[in-house]
Amino acid sequence: MFNLGRIWRIGATGFFFILFTGGALCLSCFLLPLLRCFVRDSETLGRRTRFFVRLYFRFMTRLITFTGCMRLRISGVEKLRKAKGVLIFANHPTLIDVVVLMGLIPEANCVVKAALFRSLALGPTLRSAGYLENSESDLLVEGCRRSMEAGQPLIIFPEGTRTTPGSPLVFQRGPAHLMLATRRPFLPVVIRCRPAALLKGQPWYHVPERRFELELEVLDEVPPEEWAPLVADLPRPLAVRKLTRHLELFFMSKEDVYLAPNDPFASRNQDPDRHHAGAGRCRPRIHRGRRAVVRRRPRAGLHRRHRTRGGHP
Amino acid sequence: MIRVVTSPPSRPSPPLSPPTAPFEMTSDEALQKVKEIFAKNFGLAPAQVLPESKLYEELGLDSLDAVDLVLELQELTGKKITPDVFKGVRTVADVITIVVALESETETGR
Numbered sequence: 001m002f003n004l005g006r007i008w009r010i011g012a013t014g015f016f017f018i019l020f021t022g023g024a025l026c027l028s029c030f031l032l033p034l035l036r037c038f039v040r041d042s043e044t045l046g047r048r049t050r051f052f053v054r055l056y057f058r059f060m061t062r063l064i065t066f067t068g069c070m071r072l073r074i075s076g077v078e079k080l081r082k083a084k085g086v087l088i089f090a091n092h093p094t095l096i097d098v099v100v101l102m103g104l105i106p107e108a109n110c111v112v113k114a115a116l117f118r119s120l121a122l123g124p125t126l127r128s129a130g131y132l133e134n135s136e137s138d139l140l141v142e143g144c145r146r147s148m149e150a151g152q153p154l155i156i157f158p159e160g161t162r163t164t165p166g167s168p169l170v171f172q173r174g175p176a177h178l179m180l181a182t183r184r185p186f187l188p189v190v191i192r193c194r195p196a197a198l199l200k201g202q203p204w205y206h207v208p209e210r211r212f213e214l215e216l217e218v219l220d221e222v223p224p225e226e227w228a229p230l231v232a233d234l235p236r237p238l239a240v241r242k243l244t245r246h247l248e249l250f251f252m253s254k255e256d257v258y259l260a261p262n263d264p265f266a267s268r269n270q271d272p273d274r275h276h277a278g279a280g281r282c283r284p285r286i287h288r289g290r291r292a293v294v295r296r297r298p299r300a301g302l303h304r305r306h307r308t309r310g311g312h313p
Numbered sequence: 314m315i316r317v318v319t320s321p322p323s324r325p326s327p328p329l330s331p332p333t334a335p336f337e338m339t340s341d342e343a344l345q346k347v348k349e350i351f352a353k354n355f356g357l358a359p360a361q362v363l364p365e366s367k368l369y370e371e372l373g374l375d376s377l378d379a380v381d382l383v384l385e386l387q388e389l390t391g392k393k394i395t396p397d398v399f400k401g402v403r404t405v406a407d408v409i410t411i412v413v414a415l416e417s418e419t420e421t422g423r
Binding site: 137138141173174177235236237238240241 | 353354355356375376377378380381
């Protein structure tokens, strides 16, 4: 039997990529100029733009869930809604987690990958919304501090990019600088994607066999008193490195955060050694609508093994 | 009155004040001082810090670390370092050049 569900989800995924880009272009080309006519003040413009971005992301999340591509499970969402002027740290396993997370939090500011600011579709919207460009400099730390003092929750993906399957989490040092500079509590959000989908380096059509479940677990706020003793007497660069490592270990200790390299849908480019131990086969069989058949070449010699047809174990 | 000296005798003079005795810092001395700064602040082993080591690509510094490095160098040389002076710095050798230049400026300024 054809996996009709999978075919449907591949088509839907392609459609969502187009829709997302198209929607972003509409926001930039139509809504933004309209907003700029009525709003002069850059702060109000930022607030209004973020409101529409959040509305758009919520719509996209609902659509993706409604079409059966994703199942969403969130625990502790009330902590996100109450978050004001705190840092929100989340890991970043898949492409869609940003959209979901930003759709949940009102008034949230976000540190966004620098390359997206140069994109034609997203660039103007991101600049109007006042999102912060991830440039790992003291200007970013200053921008983040100002945003938090204004009472905005600040979403940061400390990895700066999606998690690389098969590698431990590697965090940038900017978040630690920010923690030391502002001494504010941070709210960890652990994001899990099971089975893994929309991974780094993966083509868009590598959709898992079944609908993936995106789980957002919002943990309790971590006050500065919990990590301050770790870095109390250290010079700042050493303190930043130690704090970054502490954050990495904090997230890595959570279940299912590490993405395994032998995920059948992880990109081949990410893993140069495709013949990894433990898999038992060179390439995972993709269900092609009939039972996967293993054809064995008859062994040359006196005895020929009786050929069997059947599913590979 | 007994004066208790808490700091080791080899410690440099207090920040932002010129050294009391005139001396010329050689490149080797500057390299030693820079290695000490890197070991204390960035946890880098002295063997890793070579004149040709690139600060950002090899030693893992970023622009925020550069700010802290400038503060340490100001404390070492007793002179203010402007961002322009430090903008073109890419390797440890560049840092040593700045340190030696600032020390000799102090020397000639007396």
